[in-house]
Amino acid sequence: MTELTITVEDNPEFKDIQAVIGNILDYNNNSQNQKDIAYPLAVLIRDATGEIVGGLVGKTHWGRICGFWMPCEVRDMDEN
Secondary structure (H helix, E strand, O other): OOOOOOOOOOOOOHHHHHHHHHHHHHHHHHHOOOOOOOOEEEEEEEOOOOOEEEEEEEEOHHHOEEEEEOOHHHHOHHHO
16 A cells, blocks of 8 residues: 555645545445435524524534634623
């Protein structure tokens, strides 16, 4: 087998991320009965008026979370 190198990168190029995800999808799609399709998911935090004041967004495949946001004034609510 060819010699392999493992790297940990804190700022990977987008094409490198696409290569890994694309190969995972190819493997999954060829190894199971149904295609591996990502569906959007959101957990939203709303105030009494319905305005979004925080939340978590992601996709349902692989349980991946894309980002989490909550403004400082909501984070510090217990300190007041």
